[in-house]
Amino acid sequence: MKSNALVVTEPGTLERREIDVPEPGPGEVLVEVELSGICGSDVHMFNGGMDLDFPVLPGHEMAGRIETLGEGTTTDAKGEAVSEGDAVTVVPGIVCGECWYCNNVPARPTSCENRDVYGFLNVDYRQHAHGGFSEYMLVDERASYYRLPDDMDVELGALAEPLAVATRAFERGYRPGIPDAREGFGIGKSVTVQGAGPIGLLTMSAAKAAGAGQVIAVDAVEERLDLATEFGATDTVDLTEYDDEGLVAEVKGLTNGGVGSDLVIEAAGVPVALRQGIELARDGGTLVEVGHYAYNGEVEINPTRIVQKDLDVHGSLAYPPNQFETAIALLDQLRGEIPFERLFNYRAGFDDAESAYEKQESGEAYRATIHPSGV
Ligand SMILES: [Zn+2]
Ligand SMILES: [Zn+2]
Known part of the structure; x- marks a missing residue:
């Protein structure tokens, strides 16, 4: 399947690309992305502050809907049943499960010596679309994703990561x-x-x-x-x-x-x-x-x-995957009381992405968001 995406080819340069996204295999899920937040760390990456394998497909604060479930995939990371069309958000950090830290300090996955983080990986890495600046992303079998409450606005799911x-x-x-x-x-x-x-x-x-x-x-x-x-x-x-x-x-x-x-x-x-x-x-x-x-x-x-x-x-560096459970529970509890949606004060499609980065960097936007299918 083809997907329109936006990649950082090198610090300071964005480029639209059509990328291939494979069908989900066992344990995998194909997600249609609704939006992805631009985080301070994205700005840091864009400004050359990270030594990454460019071109990178950004987007680690995303929410969307399940397009296709891979064979045998029936539940989210919490064990709740999922179906195609369900709203989900994806935990970007993935541990290796093999290093000293993974074996001895599993509650602190950010210490993993070979950690992968969606949104900071090469666009061709494992031939998967590992980032939310793409119409579709493939959540691989190593990753955790969480279903959002049915009556919650899908967009709020993009706050699960910063809220974690x-x-x-x-x-x-x-x-x-x-x-x-x-x-x-x-x-x-x-x-x-x-x-x-x-x-x-x-x-x-x-x-x-x-x-x-x-x-x-x-x-x-x-x-x-x-x-x-x-x-x-x-x-x-x-x-x-x-x-x-x-x-x-x-x-x-x-x-x-x-x-x-x-x-x-x-x-x-x-x-x-x-x-x-x-x-x-x-x-x-x-x-x-x-x-x-x-x-x-x-x-x-x-x-x-x-x-x-x-x-x-x-x-405090990032979070373990199940911190998303806490974040989603909090969004669900307080969404009527706290105007979370007001953090999304600059929405952009791919064409307007550069100014979205600028608004995030200047602080004008609380959370500028990229909407792969337009705003
Ligand atoms: Zn972030
Ligand atoms: Zn590890």
Whole structure:
């Protein structure tokens, strides 16, 4: 079968191509793509920040419908029955199952030494269309995909991937997880989220779903802070109004006892935010760093503060496949309450893809989306 696709032939260059997509074999599924989000990592790739085997077929935040089920394929990764025409979203990361990490630390699949990620692979890799910037993609037998609730807008499925990033980052804050001892996160606790971009906003919605008592959003853009209140923030702080110390004083002043938040999530990806985050958490609290998925510069920190504050500091990279279950459950629970669809504020077909990348990079778009069959 032929499929219209958009590939990155080399950093900075997009090209339309007609690619071959084979019929799905046993365990495989052919999906007709409805849309794919452009992520910060896509912009990073487009700008030459990744050493990949170009030409690459992008698109790792996708949703669509099952066109054809391969022989013997009857359920999604959760074990739910699937039929042709069902709306699905695909987990882009695939592990090898053979390396030391796969054998010894399977709960952290991002450590796999031979990990493949749909959306970052050569367009001819395994003769499959492994990316969502294509009318059709073939989900191979190694990959996980999840069925979306019947009455949910298919488009929301494209948020499952960033929401998997966000919910995992949030859930990192659960550990060691004894809320009555004020360790980790618990119902009613205070959460500060630095950065109200897509990941930050989705992290706020996770905090809301989990029962946070206070969600403080910190950002430099007023419009983003306004949207944050719709994604679960109870308080907003415009960081442009303060210096480093003033910002810390302002956030701490909002918290119970003026001590800082129980859990702080750095989702801005701005180096100085990490230094601030250390101070925004209360003593004995937790700081999760998720914003710096790519190199974005460095910052001087005082390690003594981490010790003095007896802080738990966690990094969070992507997610295990079943984090999609959490993400889809959250979308399903809160879709009437949180305007998730407002993140899709720049829709593009292939012809308009370059400006979609620009809008995503400039921050004008929360999540620019590519629609292979047009908008
Ligand atoms: Zn992404
Ligand atoms: Zn592995």
